[in-house]
Amino acid sequence: MQENDRSEEGFTVTPWEVEGNIDYQKLIEDFGTDSLDDELLERIEEVVGETHFMLRRSIFYSHRDFDWILDNYEEGQKFALYTGRGPSGHTHVGHLMPWIFAKWMQDQFGVDLYFQLTDDEKFLFNFDSTLDDTHSYALENAKDIIALGFDPEKTHIFIDTDFIHELYPLALKVGKRLNFSNVKAVFGFDNSTNVGSIFYTAIQSAPCFLPSELEGEKVPVLIPCGIDQDPHFRLTRDVAETIGYLKPALLHNKLAPSLDGTGKMSASQPKTTIFTTDKPEDVDEKINEAFTGGRISASEQREKGGDPDICSVQNYRYYIFESDDEKVEDIADRCRAGDILCGPCKQLLKDNINKFLSKHQRKREKAEDRFNEFLVKDCEENFK
Numbered sequence: 584m585q586e587n588d589r590s591e592e593g594f595t596v597t598p599w600e601v602e603g604n605i606d607y608q609k610l611i612e613d614f615g616t617d618s619l620d621d622e623l624l625e626r627i628e629e630v631v632g633e634t635h636f637m638l639r640r641s642i643f644y645s646h647r648d649f650d651w652i653l654d655n656y657e658e659g660q661k662f663a664l665y666t667g668r669g670p671s672g673h674t675h676v677g678h679l680m681p682w683i684f685a686k687w688m689q690d691q692f693g694v695d696l697y698f699q700l701t702d703d704e705k706f707l708f709n710f711d712s713t714l715d716d717t718h719s720y721a722l723e724n725a726k727d728i729i730a731l732g733f734d735p736e737k738t739h740i741f742i743d744t745d746f747i748h749e750l751y752p753l754a755l756k757v758g759k760r761l762n763f764s765n766v767k768a769v770f771g772f773d774n775s776t777n778v779g780s781i782f783y784t785a786i787q788s789a790p791c792f793l794p795s796e797l798e799g800e801k802v803p804v805l806i807p808c809g810i811d812q813d814p815h816f817r818l819t820r821d822v823a824e825t826i827g828y829l830k831p832a833l834l835h836n837k838l839a840p841s842l843d844g845t846g847k848m849s850a851s852q853p854k855t856t857i858f859t860t861d862k863p864e865d866v867d868e869k870i871n872e873a874f875t876g877g878r879i880s881a882s883e884q885r886e887k888g889g890d891p892d893i894c895s896v897q898n899y900r901y902y903i904f905e906s907d908d909e910k911v912e913d914i915a916d917r918c919r920a921g922d923i924l925c926g927p928c929k930q931l932l933k934d935n936i937n938k939f940l941s942k943h944q945r946k947r948e949k950a951e952d953r954f955n956e957f958l959v960k961d962c963e964e965n966f967k
C-alpha cells in the first residue's frame with residue numbers, strides 16, 4: 584500500500600504527489616526519521632559558528648544520521664553534499680529553499696556539492712513530456728542553481744542523460760539489490776507502471792556513491808532534500824552497505840506552501856506559484872490574489888486583527904523571503920493586533936520578492952556563459 588494514503592491521513596506525500604494538509608510530525612513517524620532537535624541545532628551552531636534561519640524555524644526539521652556527519656566532520660573527515668531537481672518546468676521560488684540552504688552548508692563546511700538534474704525521471708513519470716523538454720528545462724534550472732552563487736570549484740551539476748556513463752555502473756549495483764516488491768510497496772507502483780520508472784530509484788541513488796568512486800575512498804554524503812524524497816533514499820540506505828558504500832545521511836525540509844493556502848507550491852498551478860522568471864507585474868498580481876489571514880473588511884480587521892498563522896503571505900516571508908526573525912514576528916504581531924492590513928503587508932512581500940528576483944535574474948542571464956564551470960558531462964577529462 585502506498586504510504587500516507589490520503590483517505591486515512593488526509594494528506595499524501597510521495598516523491599510524485601504532495602497533497603492536502605501535511606502533518607509533518609506524522610511523516611517523521613511514518614517514514615521513521617529523527618527530528619532535528621535543539622541539541623543537534625546547537626551542535627551545528629557550535630561547529631560552524633552560526634545558524635541558518637531555515638534551521639531555527641524548523642523548515643529543515645528532520646534527519647537521518649546527521650549527527651554522524653557532524654561526528655565525522657569534527658574528526659576531520661569531510662563529507663559531500665548531494666541534492667537534485669526534477670526538471671519538469673521552470674524553477675519556482677519554493678525550489679530555491681533547499682538550494683539556498685545547500686549553498687549555506689557548502690560555505691560553512693567548505694565541501695563539494697553534487698547536483699543531479701533528472702531529465703530522465705521527468706520524462707518517465709510525466710506521460711506527455713519529451714526528452715527534449717526535460718533536457719532543456721534541466722539547462723534552464725541549471726541557470727538558477729548557478730545564479731545562487733555556488734562555488735564553481737566545488738559544485739558539480741549534471742543532467743542524467745549527459746552523465747549516464749558515470750552513473751550507470753553505480754545505478755546497476757543498486758538496481759541489482761532492489762527488488763520489485765520493495766519498490767512497489769514504497770511507491771505504490773502497479774502492473775501498469777512503466778519499467779523505466781521502476782528502475783528510476785537506482786538512478787537517484789547513484790550520486791550517493793559517486794564521491795566515494797571519485798575519491799577512491801568511502802566519503803560520507805549528506806543529502807538536503809524535501810521530505811517527499813525520503814522514500815528513494817530509504818531504499819538507497821537499505822542497500823548501501825551491502826554494495827560496499829556508506830549509507831547517505833539526510834536533512835529533510837518541509838515543502839514550501841502555495842499562495843492559495845493549500846498544499847505545496849507546484850509548477851502545475853502557475854497562478855499560485857512564483858517562478859524565478861516572473862516579471863515584477865506577475866509577482867504583484869500573484870501576491871495580490873494570495874490567500875491571507877485577513878478579515879472580510881478593513882474595519883473588522885482593525886478591530887479584531889488578522890490571523891498570520893494561516894496566511895500564505897506570511898508563510899512566504901517565513902519560509903524564504905525574510906531571514907530576520909524579528910521582522911517576521913513584528914509583522915505577525917501587528918497583524919494580530921489589527922495594526923497592519925493586508926494591502927501594505929502584501930506590498931512588503933512584493934518588494935522583497937521583486938528585489939530578490941531582479942538580482943537573481945541578472946545573474947541568471949549570465950549563467951549560460953558559465954555552464955562549463957559547473958556542468959559535468961560523461962568522460963570529461965577535466966572532471967573537477
Ligand code: TRP
Nearest residue numbers: 666667668669699701787808812
Ligand atoms: N526526484 C527529485 C525531484 O523530482 C530530483 C532529485 C534527484 C533529488 N536527486 C535528488 C532531490 C537528490 C533531492 C535530492 O525533484
